Amino acid sequence: MPEIVEFPERPYVGVRATITMTTFGVVGDRIGEIIGWLAERGAYPAGAPFFRYDSIDMAGDRLVVQAGVPVAAPVEAEGDLFAGTLPAGRYVTVSHHGHPDGLMKVTADLLRWAQEQRLSWDMTEKDGAEHWAGRLELYKTNPMEEPDLDNWDVDLQFKLA
Structure with a gap:
């Protein structure tokens, strides 16, 4: 069941790319690199x-x-890494246990639930695209410890207006 949680600003290091649904690895494959880069700097x-x-x-x-x-x-x-900050505010959050392929349905259910609750997202639409202030998938399972995607835990956090 989704819940609304207040989060403070959260600093991070990231990389950004324009991708398609089939080229997700362009950004996803960089997470290990970012973690290694951070470790090299203490x-x-x-x-x-x-x-x-x-x-x-x-x-x-x-x-x-x-x-x-x-x-x-x-x-x-x-380089192409940047320092960023996730915005503070109220987020609708829900957890998913299972293969990441299930996130499409979890996301659709979350969006439907928020509409039923008459909640508004911190999002604008322009030229057929949604532009989000904070729409996150947090991967809580370390793939080095749990390689079975069916046992992964992922949290969705979508920022409210």
Whole structure:
């Protein structure tokens, strides 16, 4: 069952790319690199790695997505990595246990639930795309410890207006 949670600002290091649904690895495969880059600098993850959806155009199969790793304090990034901050505010959150392929249904259920509750997202629509202030998938399972995708835990967090 979804719930509404208040989050503070959360610093992270990330990478951003424009992708399609079939090229998700362009950003997803960078999470391990970001964690290694942080470790080389004596900084470590302060939470689960995530995908942040900046822009979604499903009809055009075009997404602007970040792969990010939260940190305890801001870190100066370099190259194509950047330091960012997830915005503070109220988020609708729900957990999913199982294969990430199930996230499409979980997301649809979450969006439907929020509509029934008459909640408004911190999102604008322009030129057929949704532009989100905070739409996150947090991957809580370490694939090195649990390679079976059917046993993964993922939290969705969508920022409210």
